[in-house]
Amino acid sequence: MMNPSRDCFKMIIVDDEHEIRQGLKNADYASLNIEVVDVCENGLEALKSMDQSPVDILLTDIKMPLMDGLELIQKVSQRHPYTKKIVLSGYGDFEYAKRGIEYGVLDYLLKPLDFEDYYGVLAKTTAILNEEREKLLRQANLERKAKLSAHLLRKNFLGELLRSSLTEETIELDSASAEVMLEMDGTYAVCVLRFQSHPPRPSYDKDSEWGLIVFTLDNLLQDLWDENGYGYHYVDPYNGQCALIVANAEWIGSLEAGRTDLEGELDRIVKALRRFRGLFKSHLAYTIGPIVHRATRIRHSYLDAEFKFEDGPANEEAVRVVSENPSAGNETKTGQTNGKRMVLEVKRFIEHNYDRTITLDDVAKHVHLNASYLSYLFKEITGMNYIDYVTEFRIEKAKTILSESNWKIYEVGEMVGYENPRYFTLIFKKYTGQTPLEYRNTTYKSHAKDG
Structure with a gap:
C-alpha cells in the first residue's frame, strides 16, 4: 500500500530483455520524484520483490518467462491495489491492452519506447499518486482528529455526568456525541478507585510525571474496564481518582443479589494496576457506591462512593457496598458527623478569608476534599450552594x-x-x-x- 509519508515514489521495472531494463533504469526519474528500487526480468521475481517491499509504480512488459505481465498485473491488483500499473510491450495487440485495462492498468506504452511519451505517462501517474497521497493524509488527519475529539467529548461528558446535575435531555444529547450508551431508566452503580495519598497530587511528581500517570491509568482502565463491556471509566486529571461506571447487567445483578462478584473483579483490576507501582508509587483503594435506577442519578452513586473515603482511611482492598436507603445505619450517621465537621471548617475558612477571592477549589484544598464532593457535601449539610x-x-x-x-x-x-x-x-x-x-x-x- 502506498505510504503517504514517503518523500518520493517507489518504482519497479520488469522486462526480460537486459538492455531494455538497463536503459529504463538509467532514465531521468529525479525530476519526477521517482526512485527505481528494483529491476526484475520476470513477473515471479517482481511479485516476490513487491511482496517484501511494496511500490507505488509498476512498469512491466507483457511477454516474459515464468510469469507474464498480465498475470503479474492480476496478482498485483489483488495484493497491492494502490500500486499504479503501466504496461510496456512490443506487441500492439489491442486484446492485450483491453485485458490489462480490466486489471486497472493506468496506461499502455509500445516498444520501441518514445521517452517523451514515457515521461508524460510517468508525470500523469505521479500527479494521480500525489492527489491520492494528499487525500490519504487528509483522511488520516480527519480520522485522528475525530478519534481525539470523540475521546475528549467522552472524557468531558463523563466528568460532567459524575460531578454535575444533568437533565435527561442533556444526557441523551451529550452521550450520543460522546459515543456513550446510557439508558435513562437503566440501573447503574459507580466504583471509585483512588490513591491512598488522595486528594492532592503526590508531592514527588513533576508535571510530566503526573501527566504520564493519568495517561497510563486512562489507557489501562480503557482496556480493563471499557473494552470488557463493564461500563465506562473517568480519571480525574487533578488527583488521579478513577470512577468506574457499572453499566453491565451481570455486575449489577451480583450487587443486587449481595454477591461479591464485582468486588472480585475490582480486586483483579487493582492487582493489574500494581504492576505499575514504580510509576504510581502509591496503593490504590476502592469503594462501591449504591445502585441507582436512573442515568440522572449516576452522580449520586459516585458522590456516595466518594463519601465512603471521607468516612475514614480506606484499606487497599477495602470494599463497602452502601445502600441507597438514606437510613442506612451507623455508617451513614458517622459520615454525617464527619461531613458536618468538614462544613464547619469550610465556614471558618470563609469567615477568615471572605475579603479576598476564594474559589471552591481553594476551600477544597484547605479541607483536603475533592471540589465536586465538597460542593455536594456542603449542599447536603447546609441546604445551600x-x-x-x-x-x-x-x-x-x-x-x-x-x-x-x-x-x-x-x-x-x-x-x-x-x-x-x-x-x-x-x-x-x-x-x-x-x-x-x-x-x-x-x-x-x-x-x-x-x-
Missing part, C-alpha cells in the same frame, strides 16, 4: 460596615471581597433589594428616627 453561602456571608458583612461606618461604597466592596464596584452593587441589590447607597441612607434614616 457554596457560592450562595459565600455571597450571603459577604453581603451581611457589607450591611454591617455600611450601617456602622462612612467608608465609600467601592471601599466596602473591596473589604468584603469584591474588586469591581459595579458588580458589588449588582450583587448587593440582588440580595437586599437595594443598592449599597440606598441601604446606607435607609439605615441612617432609621437610626435617626430611633434616636
Whole structure:
C-alpha cells in the first residue's frame, strides 16, 4: 500500500530483455520524484520483490518467462491495489491492452519506447499518486482528529455526568456525541478507585510525571474496564481518582443479589494496576457506591462512593457496598458527623478569608476534599450552594460596615471581597433589594428616627 509519508515514489521495472531494463533504469526519474528500487526480468521475481517491499509504480512488459505481465498485473491488483500499473510491450495487440485495462492498468506504452511519451505517462501517474497521497493524509488527519475529539467529548461528558446535575435531555444529547450508551431508566452503580495519598497530587511528581500517570491509568482502565463491556471509566486529571461506571447487567445483578462478584473483579483490576507501582508509587483503594435506577442519578452513586473515603482511611482492598436507603445505619450517621465537621471548617475558612477571592477549589484544598464532593457535601449539610453561602456571608458583612461606618461604597466592596464596584452593587441589590447607597441612607434614616 502506498505510504503517504514517503518523500518520493517507489518504482519497479520488469522486462526480460537486459538492455531494455538497463536503459529504463538509467532514465531521468529525479525530476519526477521517482526512485527505481528494483529491476526484475520476470513477473515471479517482481511479485516476490513487491511482496517484501511494496511500490507505488509498476512498469512491466507483457511477454516474459515464468510469469507474464498480465498475470503479474492480476496478482498485483489483488495484493497491492494502490500500486499504479503501466504496461510496456512490443506487441500492439489491442486484446492485450483491453485485458490489462480490466486489471486497472493506468496506461499502455509500445516498444520501441518514445521517452517523451514515457515521461508524460510517468508525470500523469505521479500527479494521480500525489492527489491520492494528499487525500490519504487528509483522511488520516480527519480520522485522528475525530478519534481525539470523540475521546475528549467522552472524557468531558463523563466528568460532567459524575460531578454535575444533568437533565435527561442533556444526557441523551451529550452521550450520543460522546459515543456513550446510557439508558435513562437503566440501573447503574459507580466504583471509585483512588490513591491512598488522595486528594492532592503526590508531592514527588513533576508535571510530566503526573501527566504520564493519568495517561497510563486512562489507557489501562480503557482496556480493563471499557473494552470488557463493564461500563465506562473517568480519571480525574487533578488527583488521579478513577470512577468506574457499572453499566453491565451481570455486575449489577451480583450487587443486587449481595454477591461479591464485582468486588472480585475490582480486586483483579487493582492487582493489574500494581504492576505499575514504580510509576504510581502509591496503593490504590476502592469503594462501591449504591445502585441507582436512573442515568440522572449516576452522580449520586459516585458522590456516595466518594463519601465512603471521607468516612475514614480506606484499606487497599477495602470494599463497602452502601445502600441507597438514606437510613442506612451507623455508617451513614458517622459520615454525617464527619461531613458536618468538614462544613464547619469550610465556614471558618470563609469567615477568615471572605475579603479576598476564594474559589471552591481553594476551600477544597484547605479541607483536603475533592471540589465536586465538597460542593455536594456542603449542599447536603447546609441546604445551600457554596457560592450562595459565600455571597450571603459577604453581603451581611457589607450591611454591617455600611450601617456602622462612612467608608465609600467601592471601599466596602473591596473589604468584603469584591474588586469591581459595579458588580458589588449588582450583587448587593440582588440580595437586599437595594443598592449599597440606598441601604446606607435607609439605615441612617432609621437610626435617626430611633434616636
